[in-house]
Structures are given as C-alpha cells and as structure tokens.
Amino acid sequence: MSRTRIHNLAISLDGFATGEPQSLEAPFGHAGHRLHAWMMATRYWSPTGSTGVDDVFAQQFGPGIGAEIMGANKFGPPGWQDDADWKGWWGPNPPFHTPTFVLTHHARPPLEMEGGTTFHFLEASPAEALEVAREAAGGQDVRIGGGPTMARDFLAAGLVDHLHVVQVPIVLGRGVRLWDGLEALEEGYDVEAVSSPTGVTHLTFTRKAAS
C-alpha cells in the first residue's frame, strides 16, 4: 500500500526547521546551512562523503517514492510567485525525479524539468493534495517534503505514516517550528532514536499498526 513519508527533516534542539527571515540569499534565514551540515557531509550528498549512520538515514529519501508534495516556501523565497521565470532552487535537474506538487495559493501551469521532475502547483487541503499525489505516484509512496508549516499540517491531519526527523544540536531561538499544535503526536507512532557520532539524533515515527 502507498505510504506517506517524511525524510531528513532537520530541526534544532528548540524545534525550528528553518530560521528567519527566509530570502533568496538565505533560504534558511539565520540558520544558514547549520540544519543540514550533517547531510552535506554524507555520501548521499557528495561522492567523498561519509558512509556511517547519517548516510544510512539520508539515503532513505528516494527509494520507493513516486511523488512529492512541498510547501510554497520550500519552492522559493518570499515573492517567487511574482517571478514568472522562477523554477525552484535546484537548477534544471531537481533532485526529486517524480511529479512534485507545490501547495500554493498562487497556482500556475506545470513546469517540466529535466530528470523526471515536473512541478505542479496546487491549492488543495492536505487530504485532497495527497489523493492527487497518490494517483501520480502510481502505487509508490508519497513524500511530504516540508517546510515545517505544511509538514505540520499533514501530521495534524493524521496523514503521515513515517516521519524521520533529525535533531541537530543547535539552538536557533526563532524561525518556524515543527511541533506546535501536535501535542501527543507520539501516541500514534512507534518512536525510535539513533544517536550519530556527528552529534545529531535521528528520530523515526512509524505509524502503529491498527489493533
């Protein structure tokens, strides 16, 4: 059965998945690259990267995924909606390689990129968006790509089967939080934690089997 998965979602110790303000020059605001330094050091990211615990988790991002849904603020900096030429941060060949649905209140025609990624722009509830993405995924899983606002909405709606959060030992103090409003989320999941020698902790939330 097609599952809904979140991978490599990095948060600070105080729960922020991005800093502020987000801009073209600083996509993660004052967080800079600190939330993802663990991932950039892995083989998943670079041919000379590490192959330890962090790499094992990072590599789970792609296999079995047939579509992604992301939020408007992941797709571009504030104001991208006014730039008809904006095609995302990732260049001509984005790392998604599947249909990718951008949730936005400013829809535009689909954008076909190299390597199998087509961006579709969609205004829909999380449940409706998931239905569309599932159809496009052809029986494979759907990845919820973040940022934190839309990830939180999908979690709150009970739509996520597997969540991989990476807790990075930094305190950001401000930004956009992941956990707000998700009180007792853990009750619906089997939770595991793995500490990496690099200092990050990988937390997985896997939906409990129905009893």
Ligand SMILES: NC(=O)c1ccc[n+]([C@@H]2O[C@H](COP(=O)([O-])OP(=O)(O)OC[C@H]3O[C@@H](n4cnc5c(N)ncnc54)[C@H](OP(=O)(O)O)[C@@H]3O)[C@@H](O)[C@H]2O)c1
């Ligand atoms: N830490 C990580 O691992 C990670 C992962 C991914 C992204 N990020 C970062 O997180 C930041 C973005 O996160 P964010 O929380 O600010 O925003 P986000 O979740 O990417 O996007 C939220 C926006 O998406 C649109 N949207 C959301 N739900 C919608 C719906 N149901 N229908 C229509 N539009 C909808 C709205 O934008 P409009 O109303 O403007 O259309 C909303 O303001 C970026 O800095 C990104 O780089 C971090």
